[in-house]
Amino acid sequence: MRYAALLILFLTSCAGSVIRRQYTGTPNDFDFRHPGCTASTPQSDFTVRYLGSGGVYINWKNDGLLIGPYFSHAGGVLAAQFGHVHFDDERIASGMKDVKNVRAILFGHSHFDHLGDLPRVAKLVSGVIYTNDSGVNLLGNYPDVQTRAISVEGKTSMDVPGAAIRITPVKWDHAPQLCRLHHWPCTYAMGAADPQTRPWETLHLRELRSGQTYAYVIELLDGDRVAHRIYYNDAAAAERPVPEGSYDLAIICMASYDFVRGYPEWLLARLKPHHVLISHYEDFFVKQKTSSWSFAPLLTNAKANRFIERMKDAVRDPRPPVNDVCGVKTDRWSMPVPGETLVFQ
Ligand SMILES: [Zn+2]
Numbered sequence: 001m002r003y004a005a006l007l008i009l010f011l012t013s014c015a016g017s018v019i020r021r022q023y024t025g026t027p028n029d030f031d032f033r034h035p036g037c038t039a040s041t042p043q044s045d046f047t048v049r050y051l052g053s054g055g056v057y058i059n060w061k062n063d064g065l066l067i068g069p070y071f072s073h074a075g076g077v078l079a080a081q082f083g084h085v086h087f088d089d090e091r092i093a094s095g096m097k098d099v100k101n102v103r104a105i106l107f108g109h110s111h112f113d114h115l116g117d118l119p120r121v122a123k124l125v126s127g128v129i130y131t132n133d134s135g136v137n138l139l140g141n142y143p144d145v146q147t148r149a150i151s152v153e154g155k156t157s158m159d160v161p162g163a164a165i166r167i168t169p170v171k172w173d174h175a176p177q178l179c180r181l182h183h184w185p186c187t188y189a190m191g192a193a194d195p196q197t198r199p200w201e202t203l204h205l206r207e208l209r210s211g212q213t214y215a216y217v218i219e220l221l222d223g224d225r226v227a228h229r230i231y232y233n234d235a236a237a238a239e240r241p242v243p244e245g246s247y248d249l250a251i252i253c254m255a256s257y258d259f260v261r262g263y264p265e266w267l268l269a270r271l272k273p274h275h276v277l278i279s280h281y282e283d284f285f286v287k288q289k290t291s292s293w294s295f296a297p298l299l300t301n302a303k304a305n306r307f308i309e310r311m312k313d314a315v316r317d318p319r320p321p322v323n324d325v326c327g328v329k330t331d332r333w334s335m336p337v338p339g340e341t342l343v344f345q
């Protein structure tokens with residue numbers, strides 16, 4: 001028995017214990033307790049790193065597009081109501097390691113688990129900031145950052161300055177967050193915030209108000225040609241108009257999907273993606289160990305299984321990443337461990 005325990009300890013602590021797990025259809029597949037998870041990342045013009053929460057770092061021909069980078073974590077579910085914003089500089093530095101040549105930072109909505117690290121992240125990288133009215137208003141105490149911010153509300157396609165990347169905001173929605181009221185304690189779910197001039201450390205997390213949610217179509221350009229098309233959202237939403245067509249990659253939010261009828265299958269039927277990156281699945285409230293990831297509140301292995309079951313016919317012509325991505329996956333979709341990079345060709 002003792003030897004068996006020692007053997008298990010040895011096997012789970014050896015340097016080669018990298019999770020490269022194919023999904024077999026059982027809840028046990030969602031096991032993110034594997035240390036040292038770093039798959040190889042071959043060179044390519046087109047890579048996508050999953051940063052955790054709704055965050056991704058897209059690199060196209062050495063230009064970077066950073067979306068929703070949030071690393072600090074709030075400290076338990078109750079903190080969302082009673083806690084204050086804090087910046088965990090160590091985790092921010094570690095999450096932003098090797099994030100370079102950023103030409104733009106993009107946000108779908110302004111909740112703390114997306115926008116919450118922006119004052120710090122904006123100091124580390126350059127580039128314009130695309131957010132909603134609420135996001136621009138919230139930056140009143142950070143004039144250097146606010147001058148870089150552009151509200152996407154009412155805008156159509158925009159070329160990212162200095163990069164061969166075009167973004168198109170898509171008016172979107174946000175799954176209910178156990179809150180249907182439009183007064184306390186549900187103010188975080190409300191529309192655009194009033195202009196805010198206090199340092200964020202003095203704000204309650206709930207004061208980073210969502211504002212109007214947007215999804216994005218992101219086109220990676222090669223001259224006049226669209227070389228790759230990506231769809232991105234950071235919240236589950238019910239059926240609505242979305243630019244249809246063929247997408248190389250759909251980056252879609254899993255959290256709270258079961259509060260929304262027909263998601264994600266209605267969306268994927270329109271997008272016809274060649275691969276799906278499932279994001280925003282892990283618990284962004286707690287300070288997770290980098291070697292171990294647990295699900296967001298209310299999300300379970302069984303619910304994750306159901307999500308995957310519902311999207312199983314969505315990818316008809318799979319074009320998976322060419323590298324071995326740490327996480328749970330098939331050739332149709334990836335649920336990468338935060339920090340993992342997907343390499344496409
Ligand atoms: Zn949100």
Ligand SMILES: [Zn+2]
Nearest residue numbers: 054111113234
């Ligand atoms: Zn979120």
